[in-house]
Amino acid sequence: MNAGLSKAAGAGPILDVKNLSVAYGKVEALHGASLAVASGQMVTVIGPNGAGKTTMLAAIMGQLASKGEISFLGRPQTRTKVEARVMEGMTLVPETRELFSTMTVEDNLLMGAYARHALGDRDHEKTMEEVFHRFPRMKERRDQLAGTLSGGERAMLVLGRALMAKPKVLLLDEPSLGLAPLIVKEIFRIIADLKQSGVAILLVEQNARAALQISDYGYVLETGKVVLEGPSVDLQHDQRVTETYLGGAALKR
Incomplete structure (x- = not known):
């Protein structure tokens, strides 16, 4: 070991x-x-x-x-x-913080749950509320386009999107x-x-x-x-x- x-x-x-x-x-x-x-x-x-x-x-x-x-x-x-x-x-959050800039914050988060959804999991709404609890600013901006976020907000969003996958x-x-x-x-x-x-x-x-x-x-x-x-x-x-x-x-x- x-x-x-x-x-x-x-x-x-x-x-x-x-x-x-x-x-x-x-x-x-x-x-x-x-x-x-x-x-x-x-x-x-x-x-x-x-x-x-x-x-x-x-x-x-x-x-x-x-x-x-x-x-x-x-x-x-x-x-x-x-x-x-x-x-x-296994989930990677790259340093480039790539987002779907023409999509909303909420839609970017939903993309993070895609793999779990494909496996039959349907608890993405609950997971999103957990993400919003960790990142209140993302909840405030849930309808805002990702491309308009500041650098710090982008960092929070990519972390939140990764958590939507419920990584091990x-x-x-x-x-x-x-x-x-x-x-x-x-x-x-x-x-x-x-x-x-x-x-x-x-x-x-x-x-x-x-x-x-x-x-x-x-x-x-x-x-x-x-x-x-x-x-x-x-x-x-x-x-x-x-x-x-x-x-x-x-x-x-």
Whole structure:
């Protein structure tokens, strides 16, 4: 079992990645990376731009060809297409925050429930009310076109749309990217609350300080390789992490 599983998180990983490698032509962007996420656990991957963080998420989601082993819910995913992974409960929120800009906020949210609807689930109205409870601003703007939202509102909407799928594991790619500090604080508060609801979260984030504060376990990815891992509370006080990613100041316990 991967060392990333916390004792409180359960007996085994809901997502288990071993020796994952991805190449763009002759250039290998990810080299033998391994990580694990247990049910109800939040794991973060930090690292500089170009380290391979987004590549890792895309490969786990099945959007990129890769070598290695990806197991989700105890089942190998090597030959599983993206759509099947979504149906099983894996959801990716990309850093691009792509929305259907000419559709309303409510219709964008309904698109998130499409896979569950195809499987016969008809509880999307209840799920939407749960999303509105987490994102009151989305309820206020439910009839507004998504293309007219601010950057922070777009970030909330893509998170809300992902939750409409009722994911078992949520892959978040740079949720704080390009947002104002106050919005970043709100987004991370919401992500921390999501963990309390029981969903497993794999968070890729350049804001190492904020990510380590809310996660259980962390991995440091540099030049396509996992160079360090451990409980987030330990990484917050690791000299290499503090000097490189936290501005030289360890986080307070």
